[in-house]
Amino acid sequence: MLFSGVDLEGSVKEEPVVKKANDSARSAAPILKSVRSKLNVGCDSNSKPGESSSLLLNSDGSLPFYFIDAHEELYGPNSGIIYLFGKVKEAGGTYGSCCAVVNNMQRCVYVIPNGSVRCKGKWDFKGRVSLTLQEMASVLKKEVKEKLFEQGVLNFTMTPVKRSYVFERPDIPMGEQYVLKITYPFKYSALPPDLKGEHFSALLGTNCRALEHFLIKRKITGPSWLSFLKVASCSSAPHKVSWCKFEVTVDDPKEVRISKVSMQIPPVIVTSINLKTVINEKQNVNEIVSASVINCCKAKIDSPTSEWEKPGLLKHLTIVRKLEEDIFPMGFEKEFAIRNAKDITLSQESTEAALLNRLFLKIYNLDTDILVGHNISGFDLDVLLHRAQACQVKSHMWSKIGCLKRSAMPKLTKADTIYGSGASRGIMTCTAGRLICDTYLCSRDLLKEVSYSLTPLAKTQLNKDRREIASHEIPKAFQSSRSLMELVECGEADARLSMELMFHLSILPLTRQLSNISGNLWGKTLQGARAQGVENLLLHKFHAYKYIVPDNIPTRGKNLNFAKRRLIYSVDGGNVDNLNTREITSENDLQQVNQGKRKKGPAYSGGLVLEPKKGLYDKYILLLDFNSLYPSIIREYNICFTTVERSADGSVPQLPSSKMPGILPELLKALVERREKVKESIKTTSGLDLQQLDILQQALKLTANRLFCIYGCLGYYNSRFYAKPLAELITSQGREILQSTVDLVQNDLKMEVIYGDTDSIMINSGLDDVKKSKQIASEVIKKVNKKYEYLVTDLDAMFKRMLLLKKKKYVAVKVQFKDGKQYEVVECKGLEMVRRDWSLLSKEVGDFCLSQILSGGSGEDVVVSIHNSLMKVQKEMRKG
Template sequence: MAQAIYQGFVLSRQQMQVNGQLRLCYWLKSQHQLLKVWVEDEQPLFFIKQDKKTEVELLLSRAQLQFSISPSQLKHFDQAPVCVVKFRTLNHFYEAKQLLENKVALYEEDIRHADRYLMERFIRGAAWVKGKATQKPGYIEITQAQFKACDDYRPHLEMLSIDIECNGEGVLFSVGLVTDTKKLVIMIGEAQHAAVNVVWVEDEIALLEELVKQVNRLDPDVLIGWNVIEFDAAILVERAQANGVALAIGRDGGVMSTFKGNYTRVFIPGRVILDGIDMMKNATYHFETFKLSFVAEKILGATKLIAQDDRLEEIIRQFHHDKPALAAYNLQDCQLVLDIFSKLNLLEFALARTQLTGLELEKMGGSVAAFTNLYLPLLHRSGYIAPNLSEHGINFDSPGGYVMDSKPGLYQNILVLDFKSLYPSIIRTFCIDPMGLIEGLQHPEYAIEGFNKGKFSRTEHHLPGLVAALSSAREQAKLDKDMMLSQAIKIIMNSLYGVLGSKGCRFYDPRLASSITMRGHQIMQQTRTWIEQLGYEVIYGDTDSTFVCLPESLRSEACQAIGKQLMAEINERWRALLMESFGLHSHLEIEFETHYSPFFMPTIRGQEVGSKKRYVGQITELGKQKLVFKGMETVRSDWTEIAKEYQQAIIRALFDGLDTVEITHQYINEIFAGKVDEKLIYKKKLGKSVELYTKNIPPQVKAAKQAIEDGLLQTAKKGVQIPYYLSTDGPKFAQQGKLVDIDYYQYVEKQILPIYQMLPNASKLSIRSDGQQSFDLL
């Protein structure tokens, strides 16, 4: 065995017990080969306060556990010294946790050692690995390994899109597999001609065995799919176990396994599995539904081969009577997922996020985990362990973002000035930090005053430095045109306040969160005062945005110049004020973002008070005029298409000086004439399974229950989107082309008139349709 050094990117991590010892196993992708890396001589651990040492020694000794306990250089946030308790085996570690539960407070006992090992070495995806190397079939095995961080390596990873088809009980029919160069379906049945590449197998056992063969032949780094973890992978493991087949698709012949808790986790040695829905949500994509058919149409302009609502029934029919059609459908679903990943660079986003946080590629959500991964090793180097949840006993609600009362109306010129990353900038400027709070309270004479008795050390902190590093990295990513990295950084930066305000985070302290939001209130109010002192009217403000009204007579060029002047003036005033009042360098930066011309801020329906978080304005983009809606019906998923279209049309008419009454008449008449029936469908998700609704039954639930009784739906579970319309007999399930007895009056009353009523001077008008109904807007 030769001593060697390799550069690679961590694909999977595992901790296991081998010959009674903890061993850590990492699979890495290097430039030309795979690495299976073993780290030995590690010990799982947790911390206890030093005054509990005797009690813990007695309890663990009585249980005959192998452990060591020794004083640590670290301390608790309450300044109490701590001990570190280590174990020779994982079994004894878990037994000790269970034994000490509810008897002694344990610290950091929930951190997996495979994660801790990388975290403490600041390894975020990429690493240098040194150890004894042995060539194995398909990979290099490295033992006695040592890791060192490597910041600039991002590998090329091969993707395999996978999709299963099965009956309602999970019994498999077929599995589709698609890469950039290979496409095939493994299908149970007699061989027959098909338009796509099909490998025909005799039964479910043969299908699973062929799947193992094909995955290992294609040898992907990443498996992708749509709901692939909770559905496809979970069913494959269940069916393999039921049939006595080992799903040996790991890089070393290891078996794919699943772990179910609050969510399902899939482990494949040497491979990663990524779910398309989770990836899109984490990259902040928003859709009214994340069904593959809907997302594929929006992103790719493509439709699925089976488009009907009850696809399971059609899949079963095709399996028994038209297997070539099912194979084509199966394969197309794989292709759609691969195309979405490729078009949106979702794999690049996952790599960028891991490079920033050190979390596993497949770790979804995980803002709290990302914060812990970044912060904890820095905290240790400053002499502290992490506290447990809400140990400080302080609990009060922190205020949300600042929202100013609006001045409703139609305006010709509105400027929007936005503070760039306001909350991260507050963290950086005012040194808001969990450890900084502890140090500030210890030495208040040198601290920066926060809110709700919070005080923050000017020198002992880590979060401001993390924000500075992330901000710098984002600017570089923009220069490098690495948009996935830039987006990943933005998401992480914006999550910092949310994490500190989350009771699920071990560093939660309401003094931290309130010192951010209340400072934000102060900054927004002072900014408004300065702008008004400069002679301009502020009509609205929201969290980090200030809306400034300019004279109607000004042309665009003059408005742009004023926007830039205000930006420079406000930034300079903040620099001067913070240095004079706090002795702090300002990292606050307001930007002139948008010139709206015209701009409309509606009232709250039925009131004269201005609305909040709802407005529409016109911008000029690449020489073309464009309407931008915020919080209005046209961007809400719980309004019908006709309402969205009408609002677009009525605002366009308002801005162009056209007759809004005439436009409204046209839409009402089209509704009563039955010309837009297909645009009258509501789409709402179920908050729980339909059978759990017993008292308050909303319209989508009524429609779903009736559809089940009529045989149009088999069941309706939580998260299912129900299309329905309003009939004269109440809400009904919407079947394509089969809307009958539509209550047109309700649509005008609920979808058209509320939008009309928000227009300026709308209360002075009355509208009659061509039908018998009269619509009075007084």
């Protein structure tokens, strides 16, 4: 099955077979026994004295591990080591956090030999000598061996293997051929990507990351149950590298497998954080005065969590500190005592450093899997770590914000990052092992709202009023006990709202499913890295079919590479016209790079927009729409890296003639079919499973929406799978399809097309009757759909009245049906009132005018009424 992470039928069944390995079973058993005994010693912090916990094993003696997050150090002595974070099951049936250290990762580099080898398995070397595979291999091996020694790589294996290459590098031949696969340990540095030799023209995979290699090779697609066949050792408390409850070491990556038994997906521990800060004017930095934490210890990730507010699941704590050398206001001690009567929910500290220590310790003790907060990645985490640095919080404390013990703080980027741009790499490094769920970023992805601040979101989504305290008001809060308690409550309320938002939007189950579908790391999906999702999907798929994938261009020095890449890969420059043109081209490109991201002219032409026949229409207008046009084109014409022949001069390629289905079309087919299947399952299932299916369907819908991203990634310059010719081919087909549809409707069906944009056309039916219009529409649709196999048009809407003003600007009264009843909705596209950069007044006035125009009243009445209202507005403005 394609996406093994998603289990459609009969997902929840078997519990893991509890404890003990078969005595005779595997040699792993004794090791695991010792693991277990060590773990009893090792799990120091979380278990109460006298309580001992041991891990449950599968019946074959392997250790089940629910994989959640992973991390690799990119620099330093630990690069090449992979850290997996997840959950293991304890004897009591509870779950504990676990870190698995995977050692001995091997680099994997492909050597592309010179000359053609596609002729009958013989290596045609420089067209002169024809050698056998074995002979050629030995010549090549000898040279590669020398080169490896030169690079200081002393320990390696070499194997000739058959692989295909179908991407955009002109220096690597397309199609299947024998290449030499080299593997060597990560402790040796990466080979230079441009290394060449007498017998080989290129290297691929030189800088592949250990983690990516691991996940692709082990076919791990997002959060899922894994089993560790052998666990080499288990560190006890002082020797642990992580803050997790348990820690194991895996010395052979191949001992990590996807679990074949389906087991219940464990709940996770979610901690919501909200900081209240004051601005230190002298240094222009935020200082923390209070931190609120809300913890839910059993959040479901396979279905929506509905009862998260149930007593016992939720705990809260707010830590406040004194402002400057002040003392806490009068009466605070009393409040303090009341709040802590039953449970510690309020904590007072005298310094910011003490507050931070307390908070980090709390997160550690909670054994948090997921940190949540509104704009947590853009604000709270950044402030936390900067303050930890400024207050000289010890590394064994601040590093508890993540799961890996650290001694040095990674470079944090400046605090003044753009609102909502996500966390910096340094912050993500610190939090490795705990997922970051930023409800601000997520709602921006999942919802369409005017504003994504907490206050409006709380209102529109949760129907709750949020009390806001402006940042300059915060110092005043310390003047009285009452106002200070209000500050505390505000912090807790905010933390709570953010968590509620997360549950309300089912962010965890949704993003988990998305990660499973695309094979992405959950943390990346939460960060909204859409391009990366597609990248992973393609990586998994192409690897499975034995294709060598395009190299990962490292971020560092990318700007330099940009121009270089342009020169190497650019088909524009490939024109043998003259060298001058080429140099100018690359110089222009360099300029574009230097001028930054703001200036980016389109690289190729996109969708067709028809000139609108402007005016007010009062007969029924039919809006016809091709369902996900670009993905369908890929399927319809079998467009793929593997099928389209790219021309050398950079012109738009021809449609493929190959009937062999390409990988992209197959992928889309699988996704579409999968969605259909889920839809069907939804009809026939009930109860809890239905909720799960619903999430699945939502996720699939999201992916379907993001199928567009597959096209996007083909046209996205920084994408690993950048293929301008393919993107161009797709859009050019799109234009042709739209045009031919227009021609069909106008010439053959003799109907008037008044507008069209990329994948849609509007037809003036000239009718007053709904039913007749509908009938006509279905006839048109039938005719259009007959022409295509996968492309499907649909009647998107019928407009009773419409005002068509410009390209991409129109208002219409849409007719809809619900329970057999007809009702009308106003749809407004592109006009001022749907834009955020127009004032409320102009929106209101516009709204009124349009409602008048579309009311269907006589022309004169409308004019009079609009005029009157405008006069009224004018008067009001003069007054104001």
